[in-house]
Amino acid sequence: MAHAVNGVVAAGRGAKVSVETILVPDPGPGEALVKVQACGVCHTDLHYREGGINDEFPFLLGHEAAGVVEAVGEGVTDLAPGDFVILNWRAVCGSCRSCLRGRPQYCFNTHNASQPMTLADGTPLSPALGIGAFAEKTLVHSGQCTKVNPKAPAEVAGLLGCGVMAGIGAAINTGGVTRGDSVAVLGCGGVGDAAIAGARLAGARTIIAVDLDPTKLEWAQRFGATHTVNAREQDVVEAIRELTEGNGADVVIDAVGRPETFKQAFYARDHAGLAVLVGVPTPDMQLELPLIDVFSRGGAVKSSWYGDCLPSRDFPMLIDLYLQGRLDLGAFVTETIGLEDVEKAFEDMHHGRVLRSVVVL
Ligand SMILES: [Zn+2]
Numbered sequence: 097m098a099h100a101v102n103g104v105v106a107a108g109r110g111a112k113v114s115v116e117t118i119l120v121p122d123p124g125p126g127e128a129l130v131k132v133q134a135c136g137v138c139h140t141d142l143h144y145r146e147g148g149i150n151d152e153f154p155f156l157l158g159h160e161a162a163g164v165v166e167a168v169g170e171g172v173t174d175l176a177p178g179d180f181v182i183l184n185w186r187a188v189c190g191s192c193r194s195c196l197r198g199r200p201q202y203c204f205n206t207h208n209a210s211q212p213m214t215l216a217d218g219t220p221l222s223p224a225l226g227i228g229a230f231a232e233k234t235l236v237h238s239g240q241c242t243k244v245n246p247k248a249p250a251e252v253a254g255l256l257g258c259g260v261m262a263g264i265g266a267a268i269n270t271g272g273v274t275r276g277d278s279v280a281v282l283g284c285g286g287v288g289d290a291a292i293a294g295a296r297l298a299g300a301r302t303i304i305a306v307d308l309d310p311t312k313l314e315w316a317q318r319f320g321a322t323h324t325v326n327a328r329e330q331d332v333v334e335a336i337r338e339l340t341e342g343n344g345a346d347v348v349i350d351a352v353g354r355p356e357t358f359k360q361a362f363y364a365r366d367h368a369g370l371a372v373l374v375g376v377p378t379p380d381m382q383l384e385l386p387l388i389d390v391f392s393r394g395g396a397v398k399s400s401w402y403g404d405c406l407p408s409r410d411f412p413m414l415i416d417l418y419l420q421g422r423l424d425l426g427a428f429v430t431e432t433i434g435l436e437d438v439e440k441a442f443e444d445m446h447h448g449r450v451l452r453s454v455v456v457l
C-alpha cells in the first residue's frame with residue numbers, strides 16, 4: 097500500500113517549488129521506508145530546480161536527511177524499524193571494479209530504490225540524488241541508510257548526508273590533512289566551513305579561510321580558521337604565502353569550483369603540495385594552465401566527490417565526535433524551517449544569508 101504524504105516538488109525548470117501530495121510505496125526487496133525527521137537545504141536542490149543537473153522533472157527535492165526506519169523490504173537484514181539513520185547517496189554495490197579493488201568510496205554502481213515514488217496522479221518523481229527527503233516519508237535502498245547514535249538531533253545528523261560530509265571529507269579523506277599541516281580553504285559556505293572543521297579535527301596547525309564576504313570569514317573562525325583573507329582586498333595567493341612563511345599551504349581546498357579559484361588553489365600550494373577541488377564547476381567552465389607549472393610545482397591535484405566518504409565508516413564516527421563535543425555540527429544550522437519554506441530558503445542560500453536552513457518535520 098502506498099503512503100500519501102507531503103513532499104516538496106520541482107515541477108519544471110526554474111518554476112517555484114511547491115508542497116504536493118506524493119505517494120510512497122511500501123518497501124520492496126532491498127528497500128527501506130524512512131520517516132524523515134530533518135533535511136538540510138543544499139545548493140544541489142536548487143541546481144535540480146533550475147534544470148542544471150538533468151531534465152527529468154518533476155523532482156522530489158531534498159537529500160541531506162536523517163530519520164527513523166519505518167519498514168524494510170524482503171531480504172533486508174542489517175536494518176530494522178526504529179533504527180535512526182542518516183541517508184546517503186553512496187550505497188556501495190560491493191561488486192563493481194572499484195569495490196572489488198577495495199576502494200568502495202569510488203563505487204561505480206551505487207544503489208537506489210527500484211520502485212518510483214509518484215505524484216497523486218501516478219506521475220513518477222525523480223528523487224534528488226536518489227533520495228528525495230523534503231517529504232514526510234521517503235523510499236530508498238537499504239544501503240542508503242547509515243545507522244548512527246540516536247542521541248544526535250536529526251537536524252544536525254542529516255547534514256552529514258551531503259555538504260558537510262563533502263567538506264570534512266575533502267580535508268580528511270581526499271586532502272589527507274594531518275597534524276601540523278597548513279591548510280587554506282577558498283569559499284566559506286557550508287562545504288568550505290566543513291573543510292575548515294575537518295582540517296581542525298585532523299590537527300592542522302594553520303587554517304586559512306578565504307572569501308569575499310566578511311560575514312562568512314567571521315563564520316569560518318567559529319569552525320577553526322586561524323587566519324582569514326578577504327579576496328576582495330588581498331591577492332589570495334600572496335596572502336596565503338605570507339601566512340605560511342613564504343611557502344604556500346600544504347593543502348589548498350577549492351570549495352567554490354571556478355577556474356579563478358582553482359588557479360588560486362593551484363598556485364597557493366607549497367611545492368609538492370596538494371590542491372583539492374570540492375566545489376562543483378558548471379559544464380561550460382574551462383581551465384588554462386601552463387603545463388610547465390603543473391610539472392615543476394610537483395605535488396597533486398585531486399577532485400573530491402562527496403568528500404571521498406564511505407558512509408558506513410565516516411557517518412557514525414563523525415556523529416560520535418559531535419556527541420563528544422569535538423565537532424560542532426550544530427554551528428552549521430542557521431535556521432530550522434518547514435516544508436513550505438524551502439523556496440524562501442533557496443533565496444536566502446542564493447544570497448549567502450545562511451549556512452544551512454534545515455527542514456524539520
Ligand atoms: Zn561498487
Ligand SMILES: [Zn+2]
Binds near residue numbers: 138
Ligand atoms: Zn547536497
